[in-house]
Amino acid sequence: MTITQLQYVLAVAEYQNFTLAAQKSFVTQPTLSMQVQKLEDELDVLLFDRSKKPIAITEVGKKIVAQAKNIVAEAERIKDIVDQDKxxxxxxxxxxxxxxxxxxxxxxxxxxxxxxxxxxxxxxxxxxxxxxxxxxxxxxxxxxxxxxxxxxxxxxxxxxxxEPFVGYIPPNHRLSSSKELATDDLEINDVLLLQDGHCFRDGVINLCKSPKNKTTDHFQIESGSFETLVNLSNEGMGMTLLPYLNTLELDDKKKQNLKHFKKPSPAxxxxxxxxxxxxxxxxxxxxxxxxxxxxxxxxxxxxxxxxxxxxx
Missing domain, CATH: 3.40.190.10 (Periplasmic binding protein-like II)
Structure with missing residues (x-):
């Protein structure tokens, strides 16, 4: 049993395909398959059910894969110890x-x-x-x-x-005259959001303490870009919230639309x-x-x- 064999086993377990596992391991498919087979022969167990597509891990294989992860990680730690010592x-x-x-x-x-x-x-x-x-x-x-x-x-x-949240409030918005924002000012149906999958979106929804499903009688817009949200705000589609660092690169005209929150600032x-x-x-x-x-x-x-x- 070698560390290399265990690494190949982990690759097959992850990709459930010998050809893809070989590509990710930078070896030929026959080489990887041969080493996995040698390990199975040595242990006298079947790690993978090759009759299924994608390849399935056997029950004993799952236990060995879990242990292999620990062994490979500890082997890599040895090099870390040497590097740290030097x-x-x-x-x-x-x-x-x-x-x-x-x-x-x-x-x-x-x-x-x-x-x-x-x-x-x-x-x-x-x-x-x-x-x-x-x-x-x-x-x-x-x-x-x-x-x-x-x-x-x-x-x-x-x-x-x-990183504090900063409001982007366009002119003529109901909050444009406010010197500072309060979380109670926020209405989720008035806030343009990033698309689902962005943690900043979830943070904004949690801040608004409103239902997770943002709805409106007229439209629903979600974007993966803060720049898009700012441009939509400027077109009168609502307000949005930005992370503080994203506000530093705005031009002077857009910076005039920024509103900070009362302390403690949500961040x-x-x-x-x-x-x-x-x-x-x-x-x-x-x-x-x-x-x-x-x-x-x-x-x-x-x-x-x-x-x-x-x-x-």
Whole structure:
């Protein structure tokens, strides 16, 4: 039994296809199949039911796959121990970022990080929270930046910053004369939302304390873009809420339509999240330090109230 064989078994278990598992493992399909077969012969058990499509994991196979995940993770930890002992911060590191954070945060920290840690090959993927969680569990990404708290047993959360919600109120809107917003001012049928699947959408709905199904007698618009929501607001379709960092790049005319909330300001908690096994923790810590130090200069709000990103 080898670590490589166990890695191949995990690939087949995940993709339920030998050809795809081989492609993802960067080996030929015959090589992967032969190694899996050798392991089955050694253990004298059948790990996969090849007669089914997609390939099914046998009952004993499920138990072995669970144990294989632990063994492979512990094997990878050995290299981590050596790297940490040598003070080495480098190698491949895959970071996931939710779509509502990626456009604003990435340009802020990436140049500084790659300059400070040139030996880290940072691979960045924009993914929704549910996908990030699944990929952390499966070991496809090393860490992620997401809205928290998530309350997931196998994930550790390290808050980076607290980002206030800001109202975008166009002229002639019923709240345009307000100097500050209160949560009681919000009416869910008057708020343009991101499309389903964005945690910021769920945070806004939770803030409004209104039914989750947004309805109107005339139209229903949901978008994946804050820019679209702002443009629709300017056309008199309603108001919207933006994360604070997204307001910094607005032009001066649009900034005149921004309204801050009365303190404590509703805000979202943005954290660096990763598996509790803490693989590659030295790179994770380096990321946290760089991001936190940079954002600290952009967000100075102290008196905030965290709004849950969970769909409640």
């Amino acid at each position: 003070g080495f911060i480098g190698g491949d590191f895959t970071l996931g970022i939710i779509p509502t954070v990626m456009p604003t945060l990435l340009p802020m920290f990436l140049p500084t990080f790659i300059k400070k840690y040139p030996k880290v090959n940072l691979i960045i993927k924009e993914q929704a929270t549910d996908t990030l969680i699944r990929n952390i569990q499966d070991g496809h990404i090393d860490a992620a930046i997401a809205a928290t708290p998530l309350e997931i047993e196998f994930i550790k959360e390290r808050p980076l910053y607290y 979202r908690e943005i954290s660096l999240i990763y598996h509790k096994s803490e693989l590659k923790i030295q790179i994770t810590e380096a990321l946290k330090d760089v991001i936190a130090s940079i954002v600290r200069g952009a967000i100075t709000f102290q008196d905030v109230k965290i709004i849950s990103p969970l769909n409640k």
